[in-house]
Amino acid sequence: MATSRTNSEAVVQVDLEATVRRSSRNVLTPTRFQYSPEIATAINKKRTATTTTTHNDKKRQNSRKDVENSAVECTSGGHAGLSSYELERLENIRQNQAFLSSINLFQATEELKQVTRPKPSKRRLIRSQTAIEKGVTVRKSLRLQSLTLPPKPGERQLYRLDSTEDRKIELDLKEYCSALKNMTKTENRVAKVLKKRLVTAAFHPCTSSLLMATGNTLGNVALWKLDSDWGNDGVLRFEPHALAVACIAFSRAHPTHLLSLSRDGSLRCMDVQKAVFDDVYDSEEQLRTFDFLSHDCTSLVVGHFNGKVAIVDRRTPGNSHESIHSLKYTHSLLCVSVHPLQKQYFAVAENKIVNIYDSRYLKKKKKSKTVSRLHGYSLSIHSAYFSPRTGNRVLTSCNDGYIRIYDTSAVTKKAPLLTSIKHKMQTASYKIKVSAVWDPKREDCFVVGSTPKPHSVKVFHESGKLLHSFVDRDNVTSELYVTALHPTRNALLGGNGSGQLHVFSD
Structure with a gap:
């Protein structure tokens, strides 16, 4: 299968590298782990120049391979014959692997094996x-x-x-609100993880520790483990992309895998345990979003900014798509969400409407037909998400200043609107949109950043009732428009425009 980019074009040139794992798919050379302003300035200068594959590039790549081979040899023997650069690089690799091992992601994998799939409603x-x-x-x-x-x-x-069931739901909500009130923030629960504005963030699903990933407008990705004693701030920083990281997610089937998608047209998968980036998908067009199209997370639906969706299978060699499809109404696509149980269905935010499609009946040459439509918008919609347990609801955020919830318990041509909540969806800059996201532990509650002062993060019930507000007047001085709740623990993260992550937990 032909790839849309050569492997040399996908490689980000950096000063310090980690061990490169060879696989059937193209591999992206990992970037440095230790952040340095001087190195960052040099890399930013390199980004302004157009890179081409030359004979000298190949020589440098061969030289890099020789260094990697020598590094492997030296893990079992002495360091005789290595240059100072090679010795420094080996020490960096040793420190990085020691930290990644401390995260205990293998333990997290065992924990997740005990978690069963959501039961049908x-x-x-x-x-x-x-x-x-x-x-x-x-x-x-x-x-x-x-x-x-x-x-x-x-x-x-x-x-x-x-x-009786109404009473159980009422008591359940009281316990939930009590748990929210017990979630607080302390000084060690805030960190400047990246420079510039954060765009997306996610919790790792493990319960033994709080591990978070986030991406910013420069194409950087950061891993932050709360209460870690590694380095000065417990943060690992990478530069796998050239433009903004628009979407990021951990694989639930493979907890050591972190997937990140960028507007530069690249979708990467990082093996967190081994510090290796795989080149999953490359496109000449801008990418905007993705979601897992199968329970084993090997199949993905990738949304292009121009309104097309690509079906990508990670088991297929190469970094291209299986198929690409034009949707019915869109000229720009901002969000895609796959049904949590019936993976053939996915919802798409298309201009001023949300449509649900069946991936089995997508057209290649003609525009694909919709299965269901969600009406009622006057401006563009920037997010639409199926409820995480059953998919019986779809939560949308629109520039008209309303959060809406639709009933999708049955696939009808026009999904009924259940709730409409007035909420300011733009920040002070008017370029950053605030999106409501579900609590992955529940079917009926969601979280959203609040822009009016004092800045806060609010938790709502699907009925529109405000359940709780997370406020920190002393430390939260800007909008926390990037939000996420932990899949199993009582923990919430909020990201802002200066690269800070704030964590509220019990």
């Missing part, structure tokens, strides 16, 4: 039972044999909760 079970009673033959996807399809349009049913 009662609505879904009732719907399935109804189909069985009527004798309806349930079709199964060839790719996802374990999943059942939702009812056809027009078969949507309404289910009412009895008083």
Whole structure:
């Protein structure tokens, strides 16, 4: 399969390198681990020049390979014959690997193996039972044999909760609000992880420690482990991209994998344990977003800024896509979200509308048809997310100043609107958009940054009720517009325009 870029063009030239792992896909040479203003200035100057593959470049690459080979040899023997540069590089690699080992991601992998997939909701079970009673033959996807399809349009049913279930929900919310109130911030829970504005951030799903990843407008990626004694601030910094990191996520199937997508057209996967970047996908067009299209996280749907979506399979050699498709209504795409259970469905924020598509019926030459549409917008939508446990809701954020929640428990041509909440979705600069995101531990609560002073992060119930506000008048002096909640622990992160991450936890 032809690749859209050569491997030499994808490599970021840096001063200090880590061990490079060879794989069937193109590999991106990892950048330095220790941040230095002098090195950063030199790298920024290099970015302004156009790089081409020359005979000298190949010589330098061969020389780099020789250094790597000598580094491997010296791990089991002496250091005789190595230059001062090679000795310094070996020491950096040793320090970096010691820190990464301290993160205990292998332990996190074992923890996640104990976590089962979300159980189907009662609505879904009732719907399935109804189909069985009527004798309806349930079709199964060839790719996802374990999943059942939702009812056809027009078969949507309404289910009412009895008083006992209502009471349980009320008590559950009280416990949830109590847990939110116990989440506080101390001096050691704030760090300047990167220079310039943060764009995206995510928690690692492990429970033994709080490990976070974030990306900024310069294409930098940072890993921060809370309460770490490594270095001065416990932060590892990388430069795998040339432009802003628009989307970042840890793989739940492979917890040591961190995927980052940039507007420079590159999608990378970092092996956090080994400090290696793989070149997953490259495009000549700007990329905007991605999500995992399979439970094992090997298949992805990647959103192009020009409105196209690419299907990428990481098991296929090369760094190109399996297929690329034009959507029905969009000229620009800002967000894509895959259904948590029925992975063939994904929602897309397209201009002034949100559409749901079925990946099995995407067209290559013609514009693809929608499965469902979410109406009611007057301005562009910059985010749309399926609820994390069942996918029975879609949470959207729009420039018209409203957060909306739609009922997607059944796939209908027009998904009904459940809740509309007035909320300022722009910061003081008017270039940064605030997006509401679900709490991954729940089906009915979400978090969003609040721009009016005092700056805070608010937690809402799907009904529109404000449950809690996280406020730190002394330390939070700017909008925390990048937000995320931990998948299993009571922890929240907020990122701002100066490269700071703030953490509230119990």
